[in-house]
Amino acid sequence: MESQNKIYVNRPTLPDLDEFYDLLKEIWESKKLTNMGKFHNQLENELAEFLGVKYVSLFANGTLALIAALQVLRISGEVITTPYSFVATTHAIKWNGLTPVFCDIEPETCNIDPNKIEALITPKTTAIVPVHIYGNPCNVEQIEEIADIYGLKVIYDAAHAFNVKLKGNSILNFGDLSILSFHATKIYNTFEGGAVISHDEKTKKRLDYLKNFGFAGETKVITHGINAKMNEMQAALGLLQLKYVEKNTEKRKRLAEIYYNAFNHIDGINYLKIRDEVDYNFGYFPIFVDKKDYGISRDELYQKLKENGIFARRYFYPLISQFSPYRELESSKPENLPVATKLSSEVICLPIYADLDEAEVQKICEIVQNSTTTY
Numbered sequence: 001m002e003s004q005n006k007i008y009v010n011r012p013t014l015p016d017l018d019e020f021y022d023l024l025k026e027i028w029e030s031k032k033l034t035n036m037g038k039f040h041n042q043l044e045n046e047l048a049e050f051l052g053v054k055y056v057s058l059f060a061n062g063t064l065a066l067i068a069a070l071q072v073l074r075i076s077g078e079v080i081t082t083p084y085s086f087v088a089t090t091h092a093i094k095w096n097g098l099t100p101v102f103c104d105i106e107p108e109t110c111n112i113d114p115n116k117i118e119a120l121i122t123p124k125t126t127a128i129v130p131v132h133i134y135g136n137p138c139n140v141e142q143i144e145e146i147a148d149i150y151g152l153k154v155i156y157d158a159a160h161a162f163n164v165k166l167k168g169n170s171i172l173n174f175g176d177l178s179i180l181s182f183h184a185t186k187i188y189n190t191f192e193g194g195a196v197i198s199h200d201e202k203t204k205k206r207l208d209y210l211k212n213f214g215f216a217g218e219t220k221v222i223t224h225g226i227n228a229k230m231n232e233m234q235a236a237l238g239l240l241q242l243k244y245v246e247k248n249t250e251k252r253k254r255l256a257e258i259y260y261n262a263f264n265h266i267d268g269i270n271y272l273k274i275r276d277e278v279d280y281n282f283g284y285f286p287i288f289v290d291k292k293d294y295g296i297s298r299d300e301l302y303q304k305l306k307e308n309g310i311f312a313r314r315y316f317y318p319l320i321s322q323f324s325p326y327r328e329l330e331s332s333k334p335e336n337l338p339v340a341t342k343l344s345s346e347v348i349c350l351p352i353y354a355d356l357d358e359a360e361v362q363k364i365c366e367i368v369q370n371s372t373t374t375y
């Protein structure tokens with residue numbers, strides 16, 4: 001029997017509706033609904049300042065942002081990436097007619113393992129697409145070193161890494177480009193939305209042509225662009241949402257501390273270690289269930305949570321390399337991806353969002369505590 005009070009892995013935070021209504025009124029009066037209007041341009045500037053980056057190009061969603069980021073750098077051939085992510089990461093590669101090559105991940109972070117990248121490089125390799133999974137930074141220094149030696153581009157899928165910093169510097173300042181997602185399930189949402197972060201004006205300009213059908217003026221089309229623009233309503237919401245980012249991060253941090261304190265004492269429940277030099281956003285709370293020490297499997301715990309009304313999610317299971325469009329690739333073989341295969345079979349992301357009560361988190365901790373069979 002399922003409990004009445006359902007708790008989901010995620011709930012979007014939203015600003016005051018009256019405040020949003022004021023901005024909607026402006027849109028209604030101006031009749032400027034989309035195509036790089038006032039709110040769109042204001043949000044690009046405010047986001048760049050807030051995040052501490054040079055250029056922001058807003059997009060309709062993170063997937064289109066990643067597709068355009070690969071396009072703008074004219075990536076060809078093979079792209080080394082991680083199988084441990086949301087499927088959109090690899091789909092964006094495929095939509096560019098490129099071949100994804102899956103690289104195994106690090107056991108401590110679930111991020112692409114830089115020590116395993118070089119063995120996958122061939123004459124056809126032109127880029128690396130790592131993901132800062134759960135917002136926890138990749139080993140950007142080592143990835144950059146490899147990319148520099150082999151002349152590869154690096155495009156970070158930073159869909160989870162809004163406002164994450166490494167040694168005080170935005171994680172979005174690493175690599176050639178980074179993309180963000182502002183989907184409803186992300187810590188900063190515009191209902192749907194996304195962005196590409198670039199570091200020079202020319203690239204920013206070309207990204208802006210790309211997302212608007214390739215128009216570079218009223219009668220000039222310079223490339224086979226797409227329609228990936230963010231509209232005024234989404235941008236207006238984004239402006240309001242910016243005001244709450246810090247406060248909401250503090251709330252999620254408090255919830256994470258409750259989880260940490262509880263799980264420190266349970267054998268077989270492991271969680272991500274975030275390095276001291278990282279300002280983390282606490283957007284996800286993944287745990288890894290080691291059946292040998294915990295007694296029951298990940299899927300058994302997942303079911304138990306469900307029976308208690310807790311709708312946790314197994315992000316990221318199955319691995320992208322196991323989905324039918326990709327499983328025939330040589331790099332998809334599980335024996336080539338032992339760490340990713342193991343962690344994907346152990347992971348559960350527990351609920352964490354700003355409006356979640358601390359008492360509910362305590363309840364989740366108790367379910368996890370009471371489910372172990374190896375006292």
Ligand code: T4K
Binds near residue numbers: 009185315
């Ligand atoms: N790269 C990475 C690494 C990504 O994780 C993602 C997206 C992307 C790229 C692509 O970015 P976008 O093109 O999406 O901007 C969700 C999201 O749809 C997806 O954005 C996200 N990653 C992925 C990790 O999770 P689902 O299918 O698991 O979401 P769904 O609808 O089951 O929602 C999860 C829970 O959130 C629900 O149980 C309840 C809650 N929820 C969800 C929505 C949509 C709400 O309370 N309200 C809502 O409106 O994919």
